């Protein structure tokens with residue numbers, strides 16, 4: 001069946017989501033399990049660094065503090081996946097991975113699938129809010145839904 005503009009975006013199956021935290025990203029994923037969004041901010045110069053990185057791109061310091069964010073943002077970019085590249089995705093298309101810019105973080109962006117939205121309504125600049133998706137025990141990923149009018 002071909003997706004129309006009225007088609008609601010789906011989500012990729014939880015079984016295909018696999019997180020690979022490291023020492024720099026673990027605090028982000030730990031907070032996600034608690035349904036809290038945290039963004040690392042350099043304690044030396046105040047630059048936000050998302051995705052988390054070993055060194056500040058501005059001043060090369062390593063230390064960060066984890067600042068809570070309300071998860072409201074705007075779609076910076078997106079794509080619509082219509083074709084299931086894997087057989088396991090056949091029931092999950094179309095889905096809409098998006099890059100969402102988080103205000104107040106000097107331009108940090110977070111990737112997450114859009115949910116509760118018709119394909120025809122997705123726009124760059126659209127206001128969205130974070131919705132945590134628990135994919136399995138101890139693993140939670142961000143998704144976003146339109147924040148409404």
Ligand SMILES: [Zn+2]
Nearest residue numbers: 042045056059
């Ligand atoms: Zn810095």
